[in-house]
Amino acid sequence: MSAGLNYGFVGCGMMGQEHIRNLNLINGSNIAGIFEPDGNMRQDAATIAPNAKFVSSIQELLEIKSLDCILIASPNHCHLNQFEEIFKTRPLPLMIEKPLFTNPADNARISSLLKHYPEPVWVAMEYRYMPPIAYLLDNMEAAAGNISMVSIKEHRFPFLSKVNNWNRFNQNSGGTFVEKCCHFFDLMRLITKSEAKLVMALAGQATNHKDEIYDGQVPDIDDHGYVLIEFENGMKGMLELCMFAEGSRFQEEISVIGEFGKIEALVPGPGRFWQHPVLPAPLPQVIISPRSSEGLRILDLPVDEALLEAGDHNGATFYQHMRFAEAITNKSNVDVTLQDGSAAVRIAFAAQQSASEGRAIKL
Ligand SMILES: NC(=O)c1ccc[n+]([C@@H]2O[C@H](COP(=O)([O-])OP(=O)(O)OC[C@H]3O[C@@H](n4cnc5c(N)ncnc54)[C@H](O)[C@@H]3O)[C@@H](O)[C@H]2O)c1
Incomplete structure (x- = not known):
């Protein structure tokens, strides 16, 4: 399959790199930009994402024109703030790692995103x-x-x-x-x-x-x-x-x-x-x-x-990405x-x- 999507990554540690290794198995996928604060993880990610531009903030990531979608694989407590920042700056199709949020008091923030985010969002329940x-x-x-x-x-x-x-x-x-x-x-x-x-x-x-x-x-x-x-x-x-x-x-x-x-x-x-x-x-x-x-x-x-x-997930990350790329490319419904x-x-x-x-x- 040729998906041909340009991905921007927010967080690229163990799971982010698993996402990249699987995207590398899908023809045409390209990791265009990565925001990863940790130097060691940046180095590891660079070896498997040679075309990626490494940036120092989400704002800078969102300035990369070629991006088709964003993948958030940062620690759990960062997900919701980062989702909102993307919403306010440049809402792109999104894959966001589980869990979506970590504090029950944030229900209302999720409901607002549910109502207003204009692009498909896929939660990585792989x-x-x-x-x-x-x-x-x-x-x-x-x-x-x-x-x-x-x-x-x-x-x-x-x-x-x-x-x-x-x-x-x-x-x-x-x-x-x-x-x-x-x-x-x-x-x-x-x-x-x-x-x-x-x-x-x-x-x-x-x-x-x-x-x-x-x-x-x-x-x-x-x-x-x-x-x-x-x-x-x-x-x-x-x-x-x-x-x-x-x-x-x-x-x-x-x-x-x-x-x-x-x-x-x-x-x-x-x-x-x-x-x-x-x-x-x-x-x-x-x-x-x-x-x-x-x-x-x-x-x-x-x-x-x-x-x-x-x-580490019995092939699930690959199959999830095939389905995500299909949904974004064909503008069809996301599974999760x-x-x-x-x-x-x-x-x-x-x-x-x-x-x-x-x-x-x-x-
Ligand atoms: N779907 C699955 O099966 C699955 C499996 C493992 C992990 N995960 C999820 O993936 C996410 C990442 O987990 P991990 O195992 O890769 O952890 P990790 O610590 O290996 O990676 C997280 C990365 O995010 C970076 N980071 C820290 N603060 C950040 C910020 N503010 N913005 C951007 N990046 C930041 C860290 O430097 C680190 O490299 C978690 O939400 C976790 O629950 C999902």
Whole structure:
């Protein structure tokens, strides 16, 4: 495919560079400009984006005439201000990393952007595009019939180190359910085709980051928890998160159950972390289990090596960019709207609040 779009980047650390490596696999994509305050990250980005002009502000980035769109991949707490600055200066089609915002008090600012931003905005909920999850989304009704339950288990590695350790504190990241799990609340909305009405959560910091200190402060982020959600249509969702289980065979296990049976998507973590001396890194799988085990099916869904090398997300970043470029080029609807991005974060805020106050939250 030849997308031919010129991208401007706001923030180009680990995830920004994953975006660039994937865009480099799409013919015609060009990284025209990058605003990245950190010198090391600028150097790394320059090696994979040789045509990019490095600038020192968003204003300077927006002066680059050739830009077709902007991608925001800065730390979570920067997203909303930067979105507004782009709106006021030169609103271009936008891809913005999750979570859209980190403070529940900013709901009104999001609603205003939702109403007035004149160009398409895509929120980077890329888990939708991981091959086993995409398969589950496309086939869940055929496999399970009328769905009543969805559960998502994520057992993974602790939060990685980030530039200036922004992800160690709730006030920057929004909290673990916001930073990490808005992806899963987005998936639950897609699967149930409904909005959350009741959220109950437990969470805590059991193991990770306790011996870390930044500017005299110990990180306050949770490393495990459970969330139960009731949706308006009566469907039930459950999330289990553990961030000290990096030896697990699969990182995400999603199961959707209906009247006829169950469909599961099993997603391995990044291959670069797989250490077993004999067993190869697992392949992504889908398991379809009708109520009679006679019909059980297990499908392997391998991901192209080039896509695996370009990032940590089972090819999802590439597929997301193909869809984004199509939407911008053809002026068609984006898949993951501002509405989707903000609804997922609102569920996450309710989960954070429920866990800290010890009560169920009605939305
Ligand atoms: N969609 C996904 O699956 C996924 C995965 C990982 C990260 N993310 C998101 O991507 C974003 C970046 O995360 P990361 O892992 O790359 O972190 P990172 O720390 O590696 O990168 C963030 C970059 O932003 C730069 N930065 C800091 N302040 C800035 C500012 N005011 N303006 C512009 N740039 C600024 C930093 O110097 C750094 O290079 C976060 O919002 C994170 O939640 C999404």
